[in-house]
Amino acid sequence: MLGVALFIAFWLILGLGVLSIAMSGGLRGARKSRPSARAGNRAVTALFVVIYAGFGLALPITLLAGNHANASGQFDGVKLTKADNEGRELFGQHCAICHTLAAANAVGKVGPNLDILQPPKSLVLTTIQNGLQIGSGTMPADLVVGKQAEDVADFVSTVAGK
Ligand code: HEC
Structure with a gap:
C-alpha cells in the first residue's frame, strides 16, 4: 500500500510541476497579448x-483495480463467486485463528487442518x-450464522485442499 501511495504521489508532483510550467507559459503569452500564442499555450x-x-x-488505477479483482476472484485456478469471497473474509475473521486453510492464508493450529480434512x-x-x-480443543457454536455461515461453508468446501 505504501508503494501505491508513493507511486501516486510521484505522479501527482510531476503532473503539478508540468501543469505549473505550462500555465506560467500561458500567462506570459497573455501579457504579450498575442491571442494565437495564448490559444497555443492553452492547448x-x-x-x-x-x-x-x-x-x-x-492507467495505474485501472491496473491496480484489475489486479485486485484477479487476486480475489480466484484461488489456484478455482473461480471464487462473490459469496465465496465473503466467506473468505469471514473465515479470516472467525476461523483463521484456529484452523489452517491455504486459500485464506490461515495457519491456525487449535483445530484440524482443513486442507487435510477437506x-x-x-x-x-x-x-x-x-x-x-x-x-x-473446543470449537464454539454459531461463530457465524445464517447467510454468513452458508458463505463460509461454501468457501471452505470449495477451496480446502486446493
Ligand atoms: C477457538 C478455536 C476455533 C475456532 C475459532 C473455529 N474452530 Fe473449527 N474446530 C476447532 C476445534 C478444536 C475442532 C476440533 C474439535 C475436536 O476435534 O474436538 C474444530 C473442528 C472443525 C471442523 C471439523 C469438524 C469435524 O467433524 O471434523 C470444521 C469443518 C471446522 N472446525 C470449521 C470451522 C469454521 C468454518 C470456523 C469458523 C466459522 C471454525 N471452525 C472456527 C476450533 C475452532
Missing part, C-alpha cells in the same frame, strides 16, 4: 492535463451451527 496545457490524467492516474459443505455448516468438542 498545450490541456494536452498535459489529458496525458497526466490518462497515464498518471487512470470437509464437505454440510459438515462445515453443521460444525459451525453446533460447535464441536470431541478431542483436545
Whole structure:
C-alpha cells in the first residue's frame, strides 16, 4: 500500500510541476497579448492535463483495480463467486485463528487442518451451527450464522485442499 501511495504521489508532483510550467507559459503569452500564442499555450496545457490524467492516474488505477479483482476472484485456478469471497473474509475473521486453510492464508493450529480434512459443505455448516468438542480443543457454536455461515461453508468446501 505504501508503494501505491508513493507511486501516486510521484505522479501527482510531476503532473503539478508540468501543469505549473505550462500555465506560467500561458500567462506570459497573455501579457504579450498575442491571442494565437495564448490559444497555443492553452492547448498545450490541456494536452498535459489529458496525458497526466490518462497515464498518471487512470492507467495505474485501472491496473491496480484489475489486479485486485484477479487476486480475489480466484484461488489456484478455482473461480471464487462473490459469496465465496465473503466467506473468505469471514473465515479470516472467525476461523483463521484456529484452523489452517491455504486459500485464506490461515495457519491456525487449535483445530484440524482443513486442507487435510477437506470437509464437505454440510459438515462445515453443521460444525459451525453446533460447535464441536470431541478431542483436545473446543470449537464454539454459531461463530457465524445464517447467510454468513452458508458463505463460509461454501468457501471452505470449495477451496480446502486446493
Ligand atoms: C477457538 C478455536 C476455533 C475456532 C475459532 C473455529 N474452530 Fe473449527 N474446530 C476447532 C476445534 C478444536 C475442532 C476440533 C474439535 C475436536 O476435534 O474436538 C474444530 C473442528 C472443525 C471442523 C471439523 C469438524 C469435524 O467433524 O471434523 C470444521 C469443518 C471446522 N472446525 C470449521 C470451522 C469454521 C468454518 C470456523 C469458523 C466459522 C471454525 N471452525 C472456527 C476450533 C475452532
